Amino acid sequence: MSRSSPLQWSRRSALVNYAVAVLSVVAALVAALLLEPDMHSSPFVSLSLCAIMFSAWFGGLGPGLFATALSVAGFTYYFVPPIGFAVAPTDLPRVVLLAVTALFVVWLNVARRGTESALRRSEAYLADAQRLSHTGSFGWRIASGNIVWSKETYRIFGVDETVKPTSDLILQCVHPDDRELVLHEINRAALGKPSYDYEHRLLMPNGAIKHLTVRTHRVKYESGEEELVGALMDVTATRETQEALDTARAELARVTRVTALGQMSASIAHEVNQPLAAIATSASAGLRWLTREVPEIGEARACVNHIAEEANRASEIMRSIRDLARRADPEVVALDINAVIDETVALVKQEALNHRVTVQVQLAPELPLVRGDRIQLQQVIINLAINGIQAMVAGIDRARVLTIRTERRESDQVLVAVQDVGIGTEPEGLDRLFAAFYTTKPDGMGMGLSICRSIIEAHGGRVWASRNIGPGMTFQFTVSAYR
Incomplete structure (x- = not known):
């Protein structure tokens, strides 16, 4: 089956518009000729104006002007004496008035038609814009x-x-x-x-x-x-994308935590072995107290109590390690930031000792509780502490000291600072430290500090780094007080 081209359709549409103009004027002329004997005045002017108005509305400017020309010609030929196209000077104003009125009607209709067309286009654009967005x-x-x-x-x-x-x-x-x-x-x-x-x-x-x-x-x-x-x-797609991004970020953070635990394996083993060794020693001592000729019940009871304390200590260490390794949704609660730091220092202490680094803790008293997730904040402190320790490993002939301190900032902020005396970073590299995949370590992934920034910003705080007046760097972050 053949299809009409756009040009052919345009030509057919133009022919229809002009045909409608001709039929409208002819209908007005026929009606006027039929009605004139019964009406003591010619109705052609009114009917022709209606025909011109309809032609301009239906077909636009061209058909409207064509209908005007036909109407003026028909009016001159049939209704202006003498009959024919000759016009007496006294009747010329009537013909001119009809032509001017007809042109005014055409102009009004074309203008209205253009306004309606523009309005329809505007509505179509708006509908498309709404659909696309x-x-x-x-x-x-x-x-x-x-x-x-x-x-x-x-x-x-x-x-x-x-x-x-x-x-x-x-x-x-x-x-x-x-x-x-x-x-x-x-x-x-x-x-x-x-x-x-x-x-x-x-x-x-x-x-x-x-x-x-x-x-x-x-x-x-x-x-x-x-x-x-x-x-x-x-915004469903945006929310789903954000949820997927949050899930990926949480999984990446967990992988980073597990990687950090691997780096601290010696420290973890030492921390676990300490209470286990204390339990074994206390158990042996308790047996000796009980196997004497006269059992020393009080001493044995003290040994058992010590065993229970060390067992609880080992359990807390394992809980902390398990929490850091597991995948879980953030649990935002009121936290004692100093207690969080104490737990974290226990995990990195042996790592520091292995690299001959002394960890100093300067915790401000009477700090307000902060609003945050304990595991995530521990991860931030661990990352910053390990970075500081590693920065003091090579080429440092001075005392290696890692300082972790807290202080109150304003009325609703608590600041945590991790300071080292390592090799530092060049000033031009400070702005890139927290960028994803940027690292100064030969075997680094460049994700640790980026994850720290994501975690702190999710907590409503900010994290930044600065060069010390002396050697080394200080990493600081703020968290909001719990309200």
Whole structure:
């Protein structure tokens, strides 16, 4: 089957437009000739203006002008005496008036047609933009309660366009856990809140969940009527991507923690062996006290108590190691940052001793509790401490001291600083230290400090590094006080 080309279709459309103009004028002329005997005046002028108006509306400028020419010719030939195309000077104003009026009608219709076409194009552009950006629009007349949705809003809610939107319909589509929030925002808007911006979820009929961001502002018209005009964006893909990114970041952080534990294997073994050796010693002593001719029950009891204490100590060490290695969602609670540092120092102490590094702890008293995840903050401190220890390993002939201190910053911030006296970093490299995959170590991955930054920023704080006045570097980070 052959198909018409766009050019052929354009030609056919133009022919139809001009044919409509001819038929409209002919119909007006025939009607005028038929009606004139019964009417004591010629109705052709009124009918021809109607024909011209219709031709201009239907076909545009060309058919409108063509209909004007035909109407003037028909008026001159049939209704201006003497009959024919000769026009007496006294009748010339009538012909000119018809022509001018007809041209004015054509101009009005073409202008209106252009405005309607521009409006349709604008609406089409808006609809396409909303569809591409997954952004719908809506209006809510406060007094009448009338709600209007755009096509994209209907699509986002999964509602047929023939259904009239209402507050009840909106709440039915909202996820049950978010309905109270949405109802609260609707009530606030009805009571006069000028604008609102919030997020909620939709529960679709197939069980899928959509995440929406809603933003509105209040408009007051000259009539005094108020309307809430707003937009809602489907951010489901963004939220899913962010969740996947958070999961990947958490897994990378866990891998980094396990890597750090591998680096501290000697320290961990030493920390575990200490309570085990104490348990063995206390058990032997207790047996000796019990096997005497006169058993020393009090001494044996003291040995058993010591065994229990060391067993608990070993259990706490293993718990800390297991927590660092396991994969778990962040648990943000109120924490004593000094206690977190003490636990961490116990894990890196032997690593420091193996490299002849002295760890000094300067913890400020009476610090407020901080808001954070214990495991993640331990990971940050371990990474910074190991970096400091490794920076003092090669080429250092001075005392190797790693200092960890805390202090209060302002009313709602606690600062933790890890200072070494190592080789330091060139000034131009400071800005790149926390970038992913940037490392100054031959066998480094360049992820430790990047993960530290992600963790601290997720806690609402910031982390930075600076060169000491003397040798070495100081890494500092802040965490928010718990409220």
